[in-house]
Amino acid sequence: xxxxxxxxxxxxxxxxxxxxxxxxxxxxxxxxxxxxxxxxxxxxxxxxxxxxxxxxxxxxxxxxxxxxxxxxxxxxxxxxxxxxxxxxxxxxxxxxxxxxxxxxxxxxxxxxxxxxxxxxxxxxxxxxxxxxxxxxxxxxxxxxxxxxxxxxxxxxxxxxxxxxxxxxxxxxxxxxxxxxxxxxxxxxxxxxxxxxxxxxxxxxxxxxxxxxxxxxxxxxxxxxxxxxxxxxxxxxxxxxxxxxxxxxxx
Numbered sequence: 001x002x003x004x005x006x007x008x009x010x011x012x013x014x015x016x017x018x019x020x021x022x023x024x025x026x027x028x029x030x031x032x033x034x035x036x037x038x039x040x041x042x043x044x045x046x047x048x049x050x051x052x053x054x055x056x057x058x059x060x061x062x063x064x065x066x067x068x069x070x071x072x073x074x075x076x077x078x079x080x081x082x083x084x085x086x087x088x089x090x091x092x093x094x095x096x097x098x099x100x101x102x103x104x105x106x107x108x109x110x111x112x113x114x115x116x117x118x119x120x121x122x123x124x125x126x127x128x129x130x131x132x133x134x135x136x137x138x139x140x141x142x143x144x145x146x147x148x149x150x151x152x153x154x155x156x157x158x159x160x161x162x163x164x165x166x167x168x169x170x171x172x173x174x175x176x177x178x179x180x181x182x183x184x185x186x187x188x189x190x191x192x193x194x195x196x197x198x199x200x201x202x203x204x205x206x207x208x209x210x211x212x213x214x215x216x217x218x219x220x221x222x223x224x225x226x227x228x229x230x231x232x233x234x235x236x237x238x239x240x241x242x243x244x245x246x247x248x249x250x
Contacts, residue, residue: 062248064214064227065190065207065239071246074238081154082191082240089177092158101162109161113177121182126215129208130224132178133217139174140165141219169193169204171219176206176242184208186242194236203234 063070092098093113097106120131142165144153157174160166166174169191176189188209196203206217207227214227225232238247 061228062234062236064209065192065236065246066188066209066214070248071239072249074245074247079238079240079245081152082245085154085156085173086242089156089158089173092156093177093181098159098162105162106158109158112161113157114181117178117181120178126210126224128179128182128184129210129215129217130222132175132182133206133224134222136171136174136178136217137219137222139171141167141171143167168219172204172206172217175217176208179206179208180242190239190241192236192239194234194238196233197235198233205234207239 088098092106093110095110097103101109116135120128120135123131139160142163144150144167147153147155147163147165154173155163155166155170157177160170160174172191176191179189180186190207191204192207193202193204195201205219207214208217209215216225216227216232218225236248238245240246
């Protein structure tokens with residue numbers, strides 16, 4: 001299974017939606033920055049369990065994030081930043097305003113996110129995954145240090161839109177939230193953290209399973225790619241879902 005490239009032939013409605021998302025992200029970036037809440041548990045960095053640069057001489061085939069044999073199941077709370085981001089996302093999307101925002105500001109951002117969900121949900125099957133990926137990728141990439149003044153903060157979709165951008169795990173969390181709200185089963189969604197073997201750096205991506213095939217929604221490209229292709233240059237370390245977490249077996 002190769003690339004699905006949506007650079008051409010994208011429906012006008014989706015193009016318009018992408019432009020609107022970019023405009024919303026730019027506008028909302030002027031809102032007060034979301035304060036990074038103190039986490040009572042030990043911090044788990046994005047680079048959790050990353051030993052250092054990884055050298056590979058060939059493209060290994062890593063099992064799909066939905067293949068049970070590939071994983072050792074663990075308590076999701078082992079990854080407190082994921083656990084906290086999911087909890088805050090649910091609260092904020094259901095009407096609870098972050099402490100740094102007024103109720104009006106939070107409502108404006110929530111409406112913007114709901115419009116993203118509506119645009120994505122107008123599609124089905126693989127087109128739904130493509131739409132969610134492209135719509136969230138329209139939100140600019142910004143580092144945690146730049147936005148929150150800390151090295152690693154896992155933002156909710158509301159927080160990312162308020163900040164006018166986010167990093168790789170922020171984009172991944174937002175895509176998963178869009179897909180879940182658009183009707184994709186939570187059991188078919190994963191946040192996967194690992195190493196970009198081309199650069200040796202940690203990276204996070206959203207992965208969704210459709211008709212038995214795992215598809216990657218990556219913040220670095222608007223293409224939706226089937227899991228396992230050598231073009232991914234990615235060694236997964238762990239996956240987190242809405243109903244559990246898993247560490248890849250070594």
